[in-house]
Amino acid sequence: DSGVTQTPKHLITATGQRVTLRCSPRSGDLSVYWYQQSLDQGLQFLIQYYNGEERAKGNILERFSAQQFPDLHSELNLSSLELGDSALYFCASSRTGGRVADTQYFGPGTRLTVL
């Protein structure tokens, strides 16, 4: 158990809908990272938040957004969902802001299926 929690574990929804994925980092970790894992794209970095502020942005679509709250939990919002958004979404956390080779601790993931 990494100490990172993600909810829900599974999510099935329809095209055009909007969903919210939730992540709670390990106690004491200030950074949260979101990744998308799919068979065709592999593991892709989406976005990082550090202590409530966006720190780095990766291959995140404009239909996707995220935020980190004062209690450091984070939410990833996916809107206007398409079939191609079906994937595993991982959250990871680390102690600092990513300016050193921090170890990232991954949650168990949320499996999103868009029908």
Place this chain on the structure above:
Amino acid sequence: AQSVTQLGSHVSVSEGALVLLRCNYSSSVPPYLFWYVQYPNQGLQLLLKYTSAATLVKGINGFEAEFKKSETSFHLTKPSAHMSDAAEYFCAVSDPAGGSYIPTFGRGTSLIVHP
């Protein structure tokens, strides 16, 4: 720009045999390198990381990896495979010169262990 290539999407070994998972990277400067393992239905877990100290890095579960700058490689080895080693293994690289330490992940290698 940093990138990582994992040779072989599947590697099959017999229990007790040597495990060798290959990883080559490209980076403008000596990078940070990581190996992660993903067991079925779980998130990624750090096996080991190289951060410019000793070139031979020992990790958990008997795994180790050697950084070879001349070959731009960071292959993962284990002397004797165990059935419980069956999982997906990811090599990742982060390039400090790029201003961000967000790692780029390889496509993964599935390790299959036969009894």
